[in-house]
Amino acid sequence: MSYYDIDSILTDAEKIPCTFQLDIPDLGYLDNTPTQPLKAGTKVNLPLWLAEMLAIANASDTEGKPFVTFDLPPALGNDVVQALKADPRAVPLRDQSAHFYGLATQMMELSEEQELAAILRKTFVIRASEVALYARKVGGVGHKGKGGADEGSNLGVGGAGEDFLRALDEWERSLFRKAHDGTKSGKEWMEGIKKH
Amino acid sequence: MPMYGDLGNKLVQHAKRTQNLAHLPPYQTELVRAVTREVRDLDKDVASLLEPFQGSFDPSADQPTACTLLVNHLSIRRNKRCLLAYHRTRTDKLEELVWNGSDVLDLAGQQAGGANGASAADGGASSSLSPQEEDYVRQYGDLLAAYKGQWTDIDLTGSLEPPRDLFIDVRVLKDAGEIQTEYGAINLTKNSQFYVRQGDVERLIAQGYLQKLG
Amino acid sequence: MDIDDILREVDPIFHDIPQEQRDLQELTRAWVAERSAPELLPWPANGLFERINANIKTQIEKVEELTGDMDPKTNFALIVIQTELERYRYLVRSYLRARLAKIDRHALHYLSTDALRARLSDAELAYATRHQALLHNHYLSSFLSSFPANLQNLNDSAAGISMIETPDLESAVFIRLLKDTPVEGRGVDADGAMDGRESDIVILRWSDAKPLVEAGSAELV
Numbered sequence: 221m222s223y224y225d226i227d228s229i230l231t232d233a234e235k236i237p238c239t240f241q242l243d244i245p246d247l248g249y250l251d252n253t254p255t256q257p258l259k260a261g262t263k264v265n266l267p268l269w270l271a272e273m274l275a276i277a278n279a280s281d282t283e284g285k286p287f288v289t290f291d292l293p294p295a296l297g298n299d300v301v302q303a304l305k306a307d308p309r310a311v312p313l314r315d316q317s318a319h320f321y322g323l324a325t326q327m328m329e330l331s332e333e334q335e336l337a338a339i340l341r342k343t344f345v346i347r348a349s350e351v352a353l354y355a356r357k358v359g360g361v362g363h364k365g366k367g368g369a370d371e372g373s374n375l376g377v378g379g380a381g382e383d384f385l386r387a388l389d390e391w392e393r394s395l396f397r398k399a400h401d402g403t404k405s406g407k408e409w410m411e412g413i414k415k416h
Numbered sequence: 417m418p419m420y421g422d423l424g425n426k427l428v429q430h431a432k433r434t435q436n437l438a439h440l441p442p443y444q445t446e447l448v449r450a451v452t453r454e455v456r457d458l459d460k461d462v463a464s465l466l467e468p469f470q471g472s473f474d475p476s477a478d479q480p481t482a483c484t485l486l487v488n489h490l491s492i493r494r495n496k497r498c499l500l501a502y503h504r505t506r507t508d509k510l511e512e513l514v515w516n517g518s519d520v521l522d523l524a525g526q527q528a529g530g531a532n533g534a535s536a537a538d539g540g541a542s543s544s545l546s547p548q549e550e551d552y553v554r555q556y557g558d559l560l561a562a563y564k565g566q567w568t569d570i571d572l573t574g575s576l577e578p579p580r581d582l583f584i585d586v587r588v589l590k591d592a593g594e595i596q597t598e599y600g601a602i603n604l605t606k607n608s609q610f611y612v613r614q615g616d617v618e619r620l621i622a623q624g625y626l627q628k629l630g
Numbered sequence: 631m632d633i634d635d636i637l638r639e640v641d642p643i644f645h646d647i648p649q650e651q652r653d654l655q656e657l658t659r660a661w662v663a664e665r666s667a668p669e670l671l672p673w674p675a676n677g678l679f680e681r682i683n684a685n686i687k688t689q690i691e692k693v694e695e696l697t698g699d700m701d702p703k704t705n706f707a708l709i710v711i712q713t714e715l716e717r718y719r720y721l722v723r724s725y726l727r728a729r730l731a732k733i734d735r736h737a738l739h740y741l742s743t744d745a746l747r748a749r750l751s752d753a754e755l756a757y758a759t760r761h762q763a764l765l766h767n768h769y770l771s772s773f774l775s776s777f778p779a780n781l782q783n784l785n786d787s788a789a790g791i792s793m794i795e796t797p798d799l800e801s802a803v804f805i806r807l808l809k810d811t812p813v814e815g816r817g818v819d820a821d822g823a824m825d826g827r828e829s830d831i832v833i834l835r836w837s838d839a840k841p842l843v844e845a846g847s848a849e850l851v
Contacts (some may be wrong), residue, residue, distance in 0.1 A: 223793045224501045226435060227430045232494075233421075244466075244480040249488060250419065267421065269494050270487065277486055278479075288482045452773045459778045496781060497791075507765060509659050511734075548772045555764050563757045567688045570722050578724075579716040615716060 227390050231322030234295075235265040238274070238288040246384065266290075269358050289368055292336075295320060296327060301339060312387030320339040320389035351392050354381055355399030420458065421490035423451045425496030431505040443546040448499065455495050510545075510553050514560060515573055516620055520553045521545070561578050575618050584614050585629040592621045592625040653681050654718075661725040663843075663850040666804065667799040670732045670740060670837050673751040682722060689715045729754065737762045738785055738794045801838045805848040806831050813837060 222228060237243040240247075250264050258264075266274070266288070274287040295316035296301070303311045307399065313320040329339050388396060423602060427447055434441055436550045465485055466473055474481035506606045521543070542551065592604040595616065604625065620626045664671055670761055689711060733740055733750065737758050740746045747755060766784055767790045774782050785794055806829060807813070813826040815834035828831060831851065832839075844846040 221789050222795050223497060223797065224504050226428060226432050226501055228506060229497060230425075230432060231499055233425050233428075240481070242479055244483050246480070246484040250487075267419075270490055273486065273490055274483070277483075289481075291489070379451070427764060448773055455777055455781070458783075477841075492781065496777070503769055503772055504765075507768060509765055546772065552764065552768045556761070559757065559760050559764065560713060564655075564751045567722070567726065569683065569690060570719050570726070572723055572726060574719070574723055576724055576727060577722050579713070609823075613712075614720075619801055 227319060228322065230390075231319040231326070232269040233267045233268050234293065234319060234323045235264060236271050236293045236327070237262050237291045238266045238271050239290070240288050241285055242287065244287075268323070272326070272330060284336050290330070291330070292327060292333075293317075293323065295323060296336065301336060304339055308346045309384065311343075312383070313347075313389045313392070314387040317388055321339045321391045322389075347392060348388055348395060350384065351388065351396050352399045354385060356403050357381075359401055360401075420487075421452060421498075423447060423454060424495040427443040427451060428498050431502045434505050442514075442544040442546055443506070443549060444502075445546060448502070450500055455492050456494075458492045462488050462492075506549065507552060510549060511556055513559050514553060516622060517554075517573060518623070523548055539562045540574055571615070574615065577616070581621065584617075586610055586612060586617055586621070587592060587612050587629055588625065588627040590625055591628055592620055595620070631811045642794065649681070650685055653678060653685070657682060657721055661721050661728075663726055664728045666850040668801045668803070669799060670729060670749050671730075672734075673754070675679065679722075679751075682718070686722075688719055700830070701726070708807065728755070732797065734761065736795050739796045741821065754824050774837055784796065798826070799840075800835050803834055803839050804831060804833050804851045805839050806851045807842075807848050809847055811847045812843045 240258055240260055242271050245256055248254050248256040249264050250266070251258055271288065271290055275290055276286070278286050288407040300311065300316055317323050321340075322338050327333075328340070342380050385396070427444060430444055430447070432440070440455070462485060465481060465488075472482070475485075510520060518555070545553070560573075586609065588604045588608050591606050594601050594603050602612065604610070609629070617619055617626055623630055639670050656669070656674070656791045660671075660674060660678075693708065693711055693715065696711070697752060698716065733754060739760065740750060741758055750758060769784070783793075811826050812823065813832055813834070815821045815832075815838045824832075832848075839848065839850075843850060
């Protein structure tokens with residue numbers, strides 16, 4: 221979690237379903253009714269940067285109750301979790317959230333969903349090795365030297381691979397880039413050795 | 417209805433795109449102004465919410481007001497973070513250009529002019545940098561020059577590739593005039609080829625004057 | 631086995647190795663370590679870089695002397711000196727740039743305490759201080775000055791996130807053991823411990839490796 225990091229700022233903009241626990245006269249605008257008070261029980265989708273603090277603000281106070289309670293966002297809903305259980309590689313994570321893991325990590329910090337945490341961890345491990353596999357393929361064959369059209373492209377991966385790579389979340393994309401660059405420079409280094 | 421923080425988010429999305437671009441897109445003057453205004457408005461709201469309490473506000477006695485204050489406070493913090501991250505992404509990019517030896521100020525003017533040819537007619541080509549960014553580029557350039565000055569024999573902005581071939585073949589892509597090397601002057605005219613010391617021409621390769629041959 | 635190992639056996643105090651060669655070794659070690667460690671390492675305080683600078687100057691003069699108006703392509707000795715010079719320059723440049731990248735990333739952190747500031751060279755300290763001032767001024771003139779005064783800081787930690795970013799001391803590094811020593815590492819699920827032997831290569835968290843490196847029991851690779 222770093223203050224200036226663009227991806228963590230964008231992760232914090234991901235919205236989660238919240239329910240207000242008390243009437244609040246001045247916050248009607250959050251529910252598109254700026255002239256009305258916000259009623260207890262109103263459900264509003266709030267960005268993480270707001271939801272998180274509203275959910276924990278009063279929690280340490282024994283008398284007070286939290287301003288809002290929250291549910292898991294659809295990206296971590298039952299349909300997605302069942303699909304991840306079946307085959308993590310087949311789920312287009314990016315369609316759920318461009319910052320899927322960032323969102324998931326923050327939600328896991330807020331709630332104690334042990335089973336979900338275990339599924340997400342398995343998802344991460346399986347998909348990460350798949351990402352590394354494609355990165356090696358692309359980094360290995362896609363390099364045709366100066367100005368070659370293949371440089372850094374996904375050509376040679378095949379249709380299923382294209383779909384998988386398109387649907388990577390931001391964290392997986394950065395992993396892919398690192399693994400790809402690593403393979404590429406490793407290959408260039410080997411070629412350099414051969415030349416000399 | 418737009419929420420507090422939405423405009424700040426737009427700025428950060430601009431920053432995200434900027435990270436993946438080779439050039440620097442135009443500074444979002446209006447958006448920066450709007451987010452800053454939002455911060456001032458939120459701060460005024462906080463002051464007027466607290467005003468009736470005369471400095472003795474007890475959050476547990478008035479939960480709805482406490483919640484509103486918290487929302488305002490968090491929105492201010494969020495906007496500040498978005499503004500800082502947006503500006504920081506751009507100064508990172510500007511510093512990178514200064515390190516690469518590009519004439520950033522000249523380049524920015526050309527880009528803005530090229531992207532929108534009509535703008536030259538009505539009042540001259542505008543830069544993709546804000547005036548504050550132009551100042552920053554000058555000041556950072558001076559700072560870097562001062563630091564580099566302690567290492568004149570190293571060429572601190574030189575290549576970070578480990579040296580391999582001391583001499584390389586290059587082709588001249590555009591006229592670059594005469595350069596001084598330790599072996600005398602070489603006149604770089606378009607389409608001519610030379611066998612030169614890599615260290616002497618790295619800059620010219622990076623700037624697109626020369627092409628390294630295979 | 632190379633010449634250094636032989637000399638080490640014959641003369642453990644290294645008296646026979648010329649200063650220049652020892653400096654080059656030290657520079658190479660510092661360069662490898664700086665590029666591997668996730669945080670800034672202390673600037674060598676023993677005058678290493680003054681000597682290296684002087685040495686590079688001497689070599690440049692030598693090159694100029696040798697050059698005359700000879701054809702460089704045929705002058706083998708010249709090319710050898712030039713190659714060595716380029717390598718020297720590359721090491722220093724790469725080392726300084728690796729440090730500057732870390733300093734730029736976490737400037738407020740390295741400026742925050744005397745102990746951390748002491749890791750920077752005088753020139754780096756001047757650069758970091760001025761760079762930070764330029765950034766703060768840039769933010770102020772772009773938007774920050776119209777914020778309420780209590781919100782103009784760049785170093786508080788509101789809403790759970792510190793504005794002062796710090797290096798990740800838990801990231802993984804490779805180390806080579808310089809003597810037999812027990813090695814302990816913390817993991818996500820379980821901690822690990824082993825009896826390390828000299829010249830073993832181990833991968834572990836920097837926070838676990840750091841004490842070994844500082845004690846001279848291991849070096850970064």
